[in-house]
Amino acid sequence: MNEEKFRMWFEKQKNYHTARTYAARCMRIEEELNIDLDDEYRKDRGSSLLDRLKYSCEEQRQRKQPQCGLKFGENVDIYTGMNSLRASVRKYFEFKSKDD
Numbered sequence: 001m002n003e004e005k006f007r008m009w010f011e012k013q014k015n016y017h018t019a020r021t022y023a024a025r026c027m028r029i030e031e032e033l034n035i036d037l038d039d040e041y042r043k044d045r046g047s048s049l050l051d052r053l054k055y056s057c058e059e060q061r062q063r064k065q066p067q068c069g070l071k072f073g074e075n076v077d078i079y080t081g082m083n084s085l086r087a088s089v090r091k092y093f094e095f096k097s098k099d100d
Contacts, residue, residue, distance in 0.1 A: 010091065022091055033070070050090060060077075
């Protein structure tokens with residue numbers, strides 16, 4: 001992942017703090033799933049990873065941890081957390097698409 005270039009690109013759309021938050025979430029995905037977002041984008045424009053990061057309301061009701069391998073602490077809103085992570089990855093793939 002080209003974290004610095006992504007942050008600079010995203011700062012032009014939002015602001016410094018939002019860009020850093022999205023970049024940090026993307027780095028968390030890379031670290032915890034042991035992947036590289038650039039490789040995921042090259043493979044299939046990231047669609048398989050985005051599918052892997054889906055988390056339903058039903059899974060939330062059942063208090064299930066995400067099947068993708070990410071771990072969340074107790075008393076954490078996993079549904080919101082997963083949606084935030086997925087949105088950040090989606091934004092990174094949008095950035096990559098502009099770089100094609």
